[in-house]
Structure formats: structure tokens, C-alpha cells
Amino acid sequence: MEHDHPTSRSGTEPVVHLRGAVALLGRFPALAGVDLDVDRRRIVLLRGANGAGKTTLLRALAGLVPISAGEAVVLGVDLRVDRQSVRHRVGLLAHGTGLYDELSVADNVRFWTLAAGAVLADAESAMVRLGLDGRLSDVSVGRLSTGQRRRTSLACLIARRPELWLLDEPHAGLDKEGRDVVDELVRDAAAAGATIILSSHELDRAIDLADEIVTLGGGVALDDSGAGGDGNVA
Amino acid sequence: MLHDAWLIARKDLKLEIRSRVALNQVVPFALLVLVLFAFALDPDRGLLEKATPGLYWIAVLFSGLLAMQRSFAVEAADGVTDALRLSGLAPEGIFLGKTLSVAVQLLVLEVLLGVGVAVLYGTSITGWLLLLATIVVATAAISTAGTLFGVVAAGLRVRETLLPLLLLPVLAPVLIGSTRAFEAALSGTPSEGWPWVGLMSVFAAVYVVAGIFGFGPLMEES
Numbered sequence: 001m002e003h004d005h006p007t008s009r010s011g012t013e014p015v016v017h018l019r020g021a022v023a024l025l026g027r028f029p030a031l032a033g034v035d036l037d038v039d040r041r042r043i044v045l046l047r048g049a050n051g052a053g054k055t056t057l058l059r060a061l062a063g064l065v066p067i068s069a070g071e072a073v074v075l076g077v078d079l080r081v082d083r084q085s086v087r088h089r090v091g092l093l094a095h096g097t098g099l100y101d102e103l104s105v106a107d108n109v110r111f112w113t114l115a116a117g118a119v120l121a122d123a124e125s126a127m128v129r130l131g132l133d134g135r136l137s138d139v140s141v142g143r144l145s146t147g148q149r150r151r152t153s154l155a156c157l158i159a160r161r162p163e164l165w166l167l168d169e170p171h172a173g174l175d176k177e178g179r180d181v182v183d184e185l186v187r188d189a190a191a192a193g194a195t196i197i198l199s200s201h202e203l204d205r206a207i208d209l210a211d212e213i214v215t216l217g218g219g220v221a222l223d224d225s226g227a228g229g230d231g232n233v234a
Numbered sequence: 235m236l237h238d239a240w241l242i243a244r245k246d247l248k249l250e251i252r253s254r255v256a257l258n259q260v261v262p263f264a265l266l267v268l269v270l271f272a273f274a275l276d277p278d279r280g281l282l283e284k285a286t287p288g289l290y291w292i293a294v295l296f297s298g299l300l301a302m303q304r305s306f307a308v309e310a311a312d313g314v315t316d317a318l319r320l321s322g323l324a325p326e327g328i329f330l331g332k333t334l335s336v337a338v339q340l341l342v343l344e345v346l347l348g349v350g351v352a353v354l355y356g357t358s359i360t361g362w363l364l365l366l367a368t369i370v371v372a373t374a375a376i377s378t379a380g381t382l383f384g385v386v387a388a389g390l391r392v393r394e395t396l397l398p399l400l401l402l403p404v405l406a407p408v409l410i411g412s413t414r415a416f417e418a419a420l421s422g423t424p425s426e427g428w429p430w431v432g433l434m435s436v437f438a439a440v441y442v443v444a445g446i447f448g449f450g451p452l453m454e455e456s
Contacts, residue, residue, distance in 0.1 A: 064316055088322025096313020102253040103245070111245050115238070115321040140252070156317075 013076065015040050015164055015195040016061060020070030023060045030056035032219035033070060038197060038212070041190050045210035046199040052216040054199040055095070058166040061197065062092045075163055088116060091162030093170055097149045098156065101142030105132050108141055109155045116160035126159035130181065146173040151181075158185060165189055167198035171205060183209050238327025239334060246305060246335035255304055256339055264297035264343055268350045286357050287416030291409050293347055294340065295376070299398055301339045302380040305332055306388040315388075315456065325450030329381055333445065337377040344369050361419030364427045368419070371434045372412040378441035379404055385449060389456030408434055 016038040023031035031053050038044050046054045059065045061074050063083035072079040077086040099108045106127065113123035127133045130151040136144075141152060150173045157165070165186070171179045179202070186196050186209055200206035207213065215222045250256050271289045275282040282289075309315055318328065351357050359365065380401060387397040411430040418427030 059316075062316075062320060064319060087320045090320065092316070092320055094313050094316060096316065098313040098317030100245075100249055100308060100314065101311065102249050102308075104252075107245075107248060111241065112317065112321065114241055115323050117322060 012039060014038055014073075015042075015075055016197070017073040018071065021060070021067050021072045022069035023056055023065045024068050025056065025065070029219055030065075031060060031067075034216075034219070034221050036214060036221055038195060040195050041193060042195055042211045043186060043190050043209055044195075044197045044212045044214060045206045046197060046214050046216055047203065047206075048199075048216035048222075053219040054216055055168055056219075057216065058092065058168050058197065058199065059094070061164070062090050062166055063087045064092075089162060090164040090166055091157040091160050092166045092168070093153055093157055094168050097141070097153045099141045099149060099152055102140060104138050104140055105144070105148075105152050105155075106137040108152060109159060112156040113159040118159055118161060122159040122161065123155075126155040129158065129185070130155040147175055147178055150174055151178060154182065154185065158189070163194055165194055165196040165198070167196065167200075169200055170198055171200055171202045179205060235324045235327040235330070238323045239330035242323065242328050242331025243334040243338070246308075246332060247338060249308060250304075250335075250339065256301060256342075260297050260300045260304075260339075261343065261346060263300060264293055264347055265350050267293040267296055268347065268354055272354050282355055283357065286351055286355050287420065288409075288413045289355075290347060290351050290416065291372070291412045294344055294372075295402065295405060295409060297343055297347075298336070298340050298376055298380065299401065301343070302336055302377075302384050302401070303394060303397055305336055305381070306384040310388060319453070325453055326446040328453070329385075329445040329449035332384070333377045333381045333442075336380055337373050340373045340377055341369070344373065357420065359420070360422055361424045361427070364415060364419040364424040364431070367431050368412050368415040368427065368434075371431050371438060372408055372415075375408045375434050375438040375441065376405060378438055378445055379408075382441060382445045382448065382452070385452045385456055388453075407437060411437075 014037045016036060018034050018036040021031055021034045022029055034053070034057060046057060048054055056065055060067055060072070060079070063074070063079060063086045066083065067079050074086050075089050079086065098112075103111070109127055109132070110120060110123045113120065113126070124133070127137055132151055132155055136148065141149060144152065154170070167186070170182045174182065183205065186198070190196055198206065268289070271293070272282060275285060309318060348359075352359060383401045383404065384397060387400060411434045415427035415430040418424055418430075
């Protein structure tokens with residue numbers, strides 16, 4: 001459902017608009033009133049200690065965790081009314097790979113690409129981009145290293161061409177070359193018009209990448225601090 | 235919806251072909267059940283011949299449970315459930331695709347068990363049309379109900395033990411109907427079997443409708 005909401009400081013409709021957003025995991029408020037605005041084409045770094053609410057925030061923005069109070073609008077969709085219709089427009093790189101171990105790399109990437117309504121050419125180019133073409137493409141995912149699985153998950157994500165990228169620890173498990181590829185993908189996606197929100201414990205690398213930094217603690221956004229630009233937390 | 239169903243069915247079947255779980259575990263289990271029935275009911279006493287239709291369908295149900303549990307176990311691994319929710323695939327398409335995949339596996343199983351029954355129990359096959367209709371309709375009923383209850387159990391830690399408890403009582407009418415229809419076919423009185431095929435068709439239709447409307451909300455909760 002489309003939602004009328006305020007424009008951001010840039011004068012455009014924000015891709016993410018949260019006001020006092022609360023998300024409960026059982027009875028525990030994993031998000032306890034988060035305020036956040038993110039404009040299109042921005043790269044936002046979420047940082048905070050373990051348990052601060054980063055993963056829950058990313059999952060909530062993907063429409064996987066219900067927002068029980070406050071305002072939550074993502075890509076023009078009011079998440080309190082309809083969590084489903086935003087899902088196919090976001091790409092979430094989560095802790096789990098989201099891959100079938102018994103299928104090959106190519107089978108996995110092709111399946112998730114076609115499931116998202118994209119075409120096979122997108123799957124092939126994503127595999128080339130992540131270095132998964134050639135011999136590796138026929139290997140079962142269950143036989144891959146952690147880094148190769150992460151690359152496969154990323155290939156599935158980029159083949160879908162999401163408008164909003166939600167990356168939970170995208171550098172985890174990757175070697176330097178892999179981490180460089182992730183950074184390059186993120187910058188290219190933002191240049192192409194996507195919005196990226198990522199959490200990472202590799203702060204040196206992530207701060208260089210980010211336009212904005214949001215610090216979470218105890219399920220709320222604590223402050224805003226500029227990286228390449230000003231933070232945009234209310 | 236049909237495109238999504240085809241994608242899911244193709245993926246599930248490819249997964250089974252690559253993993254060979256059905257071939258290496260489900261089929262041997264099914265044939266072992268038949269052999270154990272033969273040991274328990276001595277073929278020389280004629281009891282086995284009488285009980286063949288029921289034993290056949292019990293073997294199908296028990297072995298089919300493994301295939302149905304497997305169908306949802308692969309979706310529970312390593313964040314795949316979330317990926318499915320985010321995929322944009324229509325829930326009713328996922329339901330129909332998983333139903334189709336389970337149905338294809340059941341059909342293969344039923345053919346193998348049919349050969350097993352003919353060889354091990356010495357059953358002479360008659361009433362082909364009724365037998366085939368029973369197999370098709372009963373397979374549709376088992377796979378639709380199994381897929382619907384599979385997603386109910388999918389999100390629970392006790393799913394392996396819960397699914398049989400939920401599903402077997404629900405499938406009792408299918409077991410009765412398919413057994414009676416097989417008895418009628420094998421005894422040369424097919425007219426007595428067709429009403430049971432009709433009953434199972436209604437059962438399958440009800441679960442197709444229930445699955446199309448109910449699978450999405452149930453998947454959301456799993």
C-alpha cells in the first residue's frame with residue numbers, strides 16, 4: 001500500500017522513513033523507537049555493539065519483522081499495513097546464505113534470479129561479476145568455502161536488481177579481493193540509483209564506503225555522524 | 235502463479251535428483267516396509283493377498299511422509315525460508331509447485347511399490363483403469379494435504395515428529411478410499427470402486443483450495 005509521508009531534507013521522497021519504529025522479538029523490543037530517514041542513492045552504515053538491533057532493523061526494513069508501533073515506510077510502502085509488497089523490491093544479504101546446499105552455484109543463482117522475475121542473462125552476468133563463472137558454477141554449494149558461499153549469495157542479490165540493498169555483515173568471511181568486490185558492487189549500485197544500508201564490524205572499510213553513519217544501541221538510533229556526508233537520523 | 239509453481243517444482247525435483255535422498259533412502263524404506271509386511275503376514279495363508287491394497291497404501295503413506303518432510307526440510311536450511319519470502323514468488327505458486335514435486339515423487343514411488351507388490355506378494359493386477367484413476371486422485375490428495383500440513387509444521391523444532399501426527403489422521407479418508415478402490419479393482423468389481431475415487435477427488439479439491447488461500451499466511455507464521 002502506498003503511503004503519504006513527508007519529504008526528506010533533500011526534498012525527495014525518502015526510501016526509508018522510520019519514526020519511533022518498534023519491533024518486538026517475542027516480548028523483547030529489539031527496536032525500541034528508531035527514527036531514520038534514508039534518501040535514494042545513499043550508502044548508510046549501521047554500527048553498534050552486538051545486540052544493538054542492527055540485524056533486526058535490516059530484517060524489519062525487508063518486511064520480515066513486523067513493526068508493532070511507530071511509522072515505517074520503505075520504498076513508499078507502509079510496513080505497518082503491508083509487509084509483503086516491499087519484499088521483492090529489496091535485496092537482503094543476511095547471516096544465512098539463503099542457498100540450497102545440494103544445488104550448484106549456477107542452479108542457485110538462476111533459480112533466485114528467475115524467482116525475482118529477472119532474466120537468465122542477469123544471473124550469468126552476476127556470476128561473472130562475482131568470479132563464480134567457469135568450473136565453480138557447477139560445484140554444489142554445500143562443497144564451497146564460506147567466502148565462496150558469500151559470493152554466491154551476493155550474486156543472487158545483484159541479479160535481482162533490488163532498489164534497496166540491505167547488507168548484514170557483507171564483508172564477513174571474504175578475503176581482501178572479495179571485500180574489494182563487495183565495496184565496488186555497493187558503489188556501483190548506488191551510482192545506478194539503488195540505496196544501500198549495511199552493517200559491518202569492519203569499520204575502517206565500511207566508513208570509507210558510507211555516505212552516512214547511524215549508530216544503534218539498545219534498539220534505538222543513538223546519534224548521527226557524517227562520513228562522506230551528514231547523517232540523516234532524526 | 236503457474237510460472238512460480240513450475241519454478242519451485244523444477245527446483246525441488248532437481249534438488250532431489252542431485253541429492254539422491256529419495257533414491258537412496260525413501261525407495262529402500264518403502265520396499266523394506268513391503269518385505270516386512272510379507273514376513274509378518276505369511277503369503278501361504280492367503281491373508282497377505284487380502285490385505286495387499288491396504289498394505290500398499292500404508293507403505294505409500296509412510297514413505298511419502300519422508301518425501302514431504304524432506305520437501306520442507308530443504309527450505310528450513312540456512313536462511314532459505316527468508317529468501318523465499320523475499321523472492322517475490324506467489325505463495326499459492328509455491329504451494330502448487332511443492333505439491334507437484336511431492337506428487338511426482340509419490341507417483342514414482344507408487345509405481346515401484348506396485349512392481350514390488352506384484353513380485354513379492356504375487357498379486358495379479360486387474361482393473362487397470364480404476365487402479366490408475368485411484369493412484370492419480372489419491373496422489374493428488376496426499377500431496378496437497380501433505381504440503382499444507384508440511385508448512386504448518388515447518389517452523390517448529392519438532393516438525394519431524396509433528397508432521398506424521400498431524401497428517402496421518404487427516405489422510406485416513408484417503409487411506410480408506412484408495413484401499414477400497416484397489417480392492418474393487420483387484421477383485422474385478424470396479425463399479426464399487428469409483429465412488430471412492432469421487433470421494434478422494436472432493437478431498438483433493440478441498441485441499442487445493444485450502445492450500446491456495448491458506449499457504450501464504452501459514453508460510454508467514456512458519
